[in-house]
Every structure is written in C-alpha cells, then in structure tokens.
Amino acid sequence: MKRILIIDDARDRAAWLKASLELAEYVVAGVLSWEQVDERSIQSASADVIIVDANAPGRDTLEQISLMSRTLEKPVVVLGGQKDSQSIQAAMRAGVSAYVSHEVEGEDMSGIIQVAAARFAEHKRLRDELKEAKSQLHERKLVDKAKNILMQSRGFDEAEAYRRMRSMAMKKGKRMAEIAEAIILSDELGGE
Amino acid sequence: MKQTDTTDPVLPMASAWISGSDAPELKEIRVGFMPLTDCASLIIAHVMKYDEKYGIKIIPSREVSWANVRDKLINGELHAAHVLYGLIYGVHLGIGGQKKDMSVLMNLNNNGQGITLSNQLKKRGVTGGAALKNLLDSERRDYTFAQTFPTGTHAMWLYYWLACNGIHPLNDVSIITLPPPQMVSNMRMDSVDGFCAGEPWNNCAIYEKAGFTVATTQDIWPDHPEKVLGCTAEFAKKYPNSARALIMAVLEASKYIDDMANRRKVSEIIAGKAYIDCPVEVIDQRMEGKYEDGLGRKWNDAHCLKFCGDGAVNFPYLSDGMWFLTQHRRWGLLKQDPDYLAVAKEINQIELYKQAASQVKIAVPEDVMRTSRLMDGTIWNGHDPQGYAASFEIRA
Numbered sequence: 001m002k003r004i005l006i007i008d009d010a011r012d013r014a015a016w017l018k019a020s021l022e023l024a025e026y027v028v029a030g031v032l033s034w035e036q037v038d039e040r041s042i043q044s045a046s047a048d049v050i051i052v053d054a055n056a057p058g059r060d061t062l063e064q065i066s067l068m069s070r071t072l073e074k075p076v077v078v079l080g081g082q083k084d085s086q087s088i089q090a091a092m093r094a095g096v097s098a099y100v101s102h103e104v105e106g107e108d109m110s111g112i113i114q115v116a117a118a119r120f121a122e123h124k125r126l127r128d129e130l131k132e133a134k135s136q137l138h139e140r141k142l143v144d145k146a147k148n149i150l151m152q153s154r155g156f157d158e159a160e161a162y163r164r165m166r167s168m169a170m171k172k173g174k175r176m177a178e179i180a181e182a183i184i185l186s187d188e189l190g191g192e
Numbered sequence: 193m194k195q196t197d198t199t200d201p202v203l204p205m206a207s208a209w210i211s212g213s214d215a216p217e218l219k220e221i222r223v224g225f226m227p228l229t230d231c232a233s234l235i236i237a238h239v240m241k242y243d244e245k246y247g248i249k250i251i252p253s254r255e256v257s258w259a260n261v262r263d264k265l266i267n268g269e270l271h272a273a274h275v276l277y278g279l280i281y282g283v284h285l286g287i288g289g290q291k292k293d294m295s296v297l298m299n300l301n302n303n304g305q306g307i308t309l310s311n312q313l314k315k316r317g318v319t320g321g322a323a324l325k326n327l328l329d330s331e332r333r334d335y336t337f338a339q340t341f342p343t344g345t346h347a348m349w350l351y352y353w354l355a356c357n358g359i360h361p362l363n364d365v366s367i368i369t370l371p372p373p374q375m376v377s378n379m380r381m382d383s384v385d386g387f388c389a390g391e392p393w394n395n396c397a398i399y400e401k402a403g404f405t406v407a408t409t410q411d412i413w414p415d416h417p418e419k420v421l422g423c424t425a426e427f428a429k430k431y432p433n434s435a436r437a438l439i440m441a442v443l444e445a446s447k448y449i450d451d452m453a454n455r456r457k458v459s460e461i462i463a464g465k466a467y468i469d470c471p472v473e474v475i476d477q478r479m480e481g482k483y484e485d486g487l488g489r490k491w492n493d494a495h496c497l498k499f500c501g502d503g504a505v506n507f508p509y510l511s512d513g514m515w516f517l518t519q520h521r522r523w524g525l526l527k528q529d530p531d532y533l534a535v536a537k538e539i540n541q542i543e544l545y546k547q548a549a550s551q552v553k554i555a556v557p558e559d560v561m562r563t564s565r566l567m568d569g570t571i572w573n574g575h576d577p578q579g580y581a582a583s584f585e586i587r588a
Contacts, residue, residue, distance in 0.1 A: 054260060
C-alpha cells in the first residue's frame with residue numbers, strides 16, 4: 001500500500017486529489033501547504049511518494065530537504081507540466097520526477113504513481129548496482145594483489161595461492177577480500 | 193515535442209552563419225530564465241532581436257523554481273536556460289537526482305549577488321561577520337539561513353562566507369532553501385536570519401526595511417562566475433549551429449548591457465511584467481553599480497554585475513567550473529573527489545564558445561584557467577583541485 005504525501009497550496013485541488021487517491025485505495029499520509037514543508041513535516045508523513053505542483057516555487061525547498069537527508073529521498077510526482085501525453089512520457093522516461101497534467105483522471109493517477117515509484121526504484125537499483133559493481137572490482141583487485149604476494153613470498157603457483165586463500169576464508173568464515181586485505185597488510189608490515 | 197514554427201524569420205543581414213552548412217538546425221529555441229537581474233542578457237538578446245540577426249528566435253520562458261528549470265532541461269521542454277553554475281555540474285554528476293550529461297555554453301555574468309542579514313540581527317548589534325559569530329556563540333538559539341538551491345552558487349557563496357567567519361554552515365546554523373522572491377517576506381516574519389540570493393532581492397530587503405547587505409558576493413570573490421547559459425550535452429551535440437547562434441546573440445546583448453549608458457534602459461525592459469516584474473528602481477540602482485548597504489554606507493561598486501568585459505566574463509573557464517566541484521566536495525555533496533579537470537572539460541563547451549566569440553569579435557583568452565583571489569586570501573587557479581577542496585579547515 002503506497003502512502004502518499006500531497007504538497008499543494010491550492011486546497012480545493014489537494015482535496016480533489018486526496019479524494020481520488022483514496023477512491024483508488026491509496027493512503028494519503030498528509031496534505032501540506034508549502035509553508036509547512038520542512039524536514040520534520042516530511043519525515044513524520046513517512047510517505048512513499050510525494051505529489052507536488054510543478055508551478056510551486058517551493059519545489060527548491062523540497063530539493064534541499066531530500067538532498068541533505070538521504071533517508072527522505074522520495075519519488076516526486078510533479079503535476080501540471082505540459083498537457084500532451086508525449087511530454088508526459090518523456091518525463092517518465094527521464095526518471096525520478098514525473099510531469100503530469102492537472103487534467104489527469106483519478107484512475108490514471110494510480111498508474112502514474114506506480115510508474116513514478118517504479119522509476120524511482122529502478123533509478124535506485126541502477127545506482128546500487130553501480131556501487132556494487134565498483135566494490136566487486138575493488139575486491140577482485142585486492143584478491144589479485146594478495147595472490148601475487150603469496151606467489152612471490154612463498155613460491156606458490158597461482159592456483160595454489162588462490163586455494164590457500166579460499167580455504168582460509170572458509171575456515172575463518174570471512175570473505176575473500178578480508179583475507180586478501182590481511183595478507184596485504186601483513187606484507188606491508190613486513191616490508192617496513 | 194511540438195515544433196510549431198519552423199519558417200525562416202526575416203533576416204536583417206546575410207551571414208555565413210545563417211545559411212548553408214552553418215544554418216541553425218533548430219530556429220526556435222526555448223530558453224528558460226528565473227526572474228533575477230542577471231537574466232538580462234537573454235532577455236535583451238530576445239527583445240532587441242540579436243537572436244534574429246543570427247537566424248534563431250529565442251522564446252523566453254519564465255520559470256518559478258530551479259528544480260523546474262532542471263527538469264525541463266532534462267525532458268526537453270527547454271532547450272537552454274539561464275541557470276546556476278553549480279546546478280549544471282550537480283546534474284552532470286547526479287547529485288541528489290537524475291544524472292544527465294550537461295553543457296555550459298558560456299558564463300552569463302560575474303558578481304551581483306549578495307548576503308542579507310535581518311534587521312533583527314542589526315538590533316542585536318550585528319553589522320558584520322565577526323559580530324554574527326559572536327552573537328551565535330553568546331546567544332544560543334536556532335539561526336536559520338536561506339539559499340536558493342542545494343548545489344547552486346548562492347549556497348556556495350553563503351557557506352564560504354559563513355566559514356570565513358568561523359561559522360560552520362552545516363553544524364552551527366540551519367540551512368534551508370527558499371525561492372528568491374520569498375526571501376524578504378520570510379525575513380520579515382523572522383523565519384530567516386539571513387539569506388544569499390541574486391538581485392534584486394538583497395536590494396529589495398533594504399527597500400522593505402527587512403534587512404541589510406552584510407556582504408556582496410564580489411566581496412567574497414571579485415568577478416566570480418555566476419549564472420551560465422546551460423543545456424544538455426545532447427542539445428549542444430545535436431544542434432551545434434543553433435547553440436553557436438545562441439551564444440553569438442547573447443554575446444552581443446552582453447556587450448550592449450556592459451555599456452553603463454545602456455543600463456537604465458535594460459533595467460526598464462527587464463523590470464517588465466513578463467520578465468522580473470519588479471519596480472525599475474530596485475533593479476536599476478545596483479545594475480548601475482550604485483550600492484547602499486542599509487547601514488548607511490554608499491559606494492560605487494567597481495565589481496558590480498558584469499555581463500561581457502570583452503569576453504572576460506563569458507569565457508567558460510575550466511577553473512571556474514572546477515571551483516564549484518571543489519565546494520561540492522568540501523560540503524559533502526560529492527562523497528569522493530571527481531576527476532575535476534575531466535568533468536569541467538566535458539561540460540564547458542570551449543570550442544563552441546571560441547567559434548561563436550570569434551564571429552562576433554569578442555576576445556578569447558589564451559588560457560582555459562584563470563587565477564582568482566578569494567576573501568580569505570586563498571588563491572584558486574584550477575591547479576590541484578583535490579588539495580584545494582581538502583584544504584579548508586571548516587568542511588563537511
């Protein structure tokens with residue numbers, strides 16, 4: 001169940017939006033005016049999606065809050081951009097903030113939120129994957145370096161060096177990278 | 193994306209740049225701007241038809257937030273924009289949002305922003321940075337300072353100035369972001385103690401007796417870079433002739449505005465409802481370099497808003513772009529050191545700019561770096577950015 005926070009100074013519009021979202025069985029966690037927007041009010045709504053008006057100058061306020069407190073990074077659906085569906089699609093493809101028209105029907109809204117939320121998840125997943133890939137590369141470099149140290153200092157061949165590190169890792173219940181790090185450190189210590 | 197009008201405008205003069213292989217690929221260029229004094233060159237290029245001279249038509253689009261400027265650049269609703277230098281760099285590196293390759297076509301202006309403190313602080317005896325620091329130390333409460341965008345120029349000027357006065361912007365005070373037109377009203381309601389923003393809002397605070405100018409940004413860095421003409425890398429690559437024509441039109445407008453004799457007229461134009469929508473006087477004083485700080489001091493500022501300086505203002509120096517990266521790093525917006533030089537080279541379109549500048553007879557400096565001295569005496573010349581970023585005692 002997606003929890004939604006609406007930030008809008010136009011109270012009637014916010015009420016319409018809230019009603020149509022609740023009709024689609026979403027939980028509207030809160031409706032805020034821009035004046036009420038600060039770190040605390042965003043935090044306490046604990047929403048999954050934030051819906052804001054594209055024409056609200058306060059959007060920059062929200063940028064600061066979500067950037068400075070990463071836990072508050074949320075998908076933001078921005079209402080009131082261009083009307084034609086092409087630009088909506090382009091915005092959706094573009095990622096986190098999605099521009100949609102004010103004239104969107106209540107039923108469409110659920111789809112939009114799903115898309116916005118899915119986009120956001122995808123963006124986050126890609127970012128996490130990149131982080132993961134980078135750390136994997138780093139670990140592989142460590143293992144290679146440790147392997148070379150063993151080959152040079154102990155005269156093992158490559159397979160033997162690798163086998164010994166792996167069995168040590170299994171015995172100690174540690175990751176290969178951790179074993180590699182220990183070998184590199186002790187080699188550096190011995191070299192001083 | 194709709195292309196409504198692709199017919200040729202009536203061309204006042206023929207040039208190699210508007211016909212043949214150099215003809216602009218795209219004739220109507222939607223350019224976003226925020227209602228700030230330093231949007232002037234874009235507006236003048238449009239109003240005085242410098243755009244048509246180079247075979248393009250600038251469609252100015254008044255925007256309400258930097259977040260919207262960014263989103264519209266990314267999704268193509270805008271082709272280019274008057275935009276904060278640091279914002280373009282932030283988007284290129286994916287700080288706090290979607291990552292998208294961006295381009296800086298030229299720098300639009302130097303100087304002309306300011307830091308305003310509230311008259312409430314003045315009543316407590318604060319008229320400068322040292323006194324502010326003393327008050328913070330002696331009277332504990334939550335002090336709030338506002339800037340205009342987390343990765344933007346005003347955030348960096350504000351943080352730099354506070355840090356120079358021994359105040360840690362992230363630990364000692366609360367920082368919020370506000371739209372520039374709301375700065376003064378927030379100050380009047382005592383919800384901010386100080387702000388950093390572009391003009392006319394600092395001058396406006398004095399007019400409305402809400403605050404005083406404690407420092408201009410040229411006090412922090414004389415002739416600092418500020419707004420740029422920004423676009424996506426995709427736009428610059430797909431429409432190089434249009435991008436070049438846009439630079440040429442804005443350069444000519446910049447030259448026109450830099451003649452102090454034209455400034456009054458420029459102020460009158462940009463004060464209009466469709467642009468900044470503000471009394472002419474509030475804009476024009478500082479536009480003409482006539483400063484008052486709201487504490488009784490009056491001066492003619494040699495480093496007031498500059499738009500051209502025979503190209504010294506507009507050249508997209510790599511060292512200027514890199515400076516914003518060093519500050520993003522300093523304040524933890526970047527978790528690691530980027531390849532400063534490589535990033536600046538990717539973003540700042542030196543070649544495109546050079547071609548455009550040479551066509552309109554604007555001088556191009558030989559070096560892509562420049563040397564600047566900031567308020568604390570530190571020298572920034574683009575060398576050793578990593579060391580520079582790490583050199584500040586007060587940092588995230």
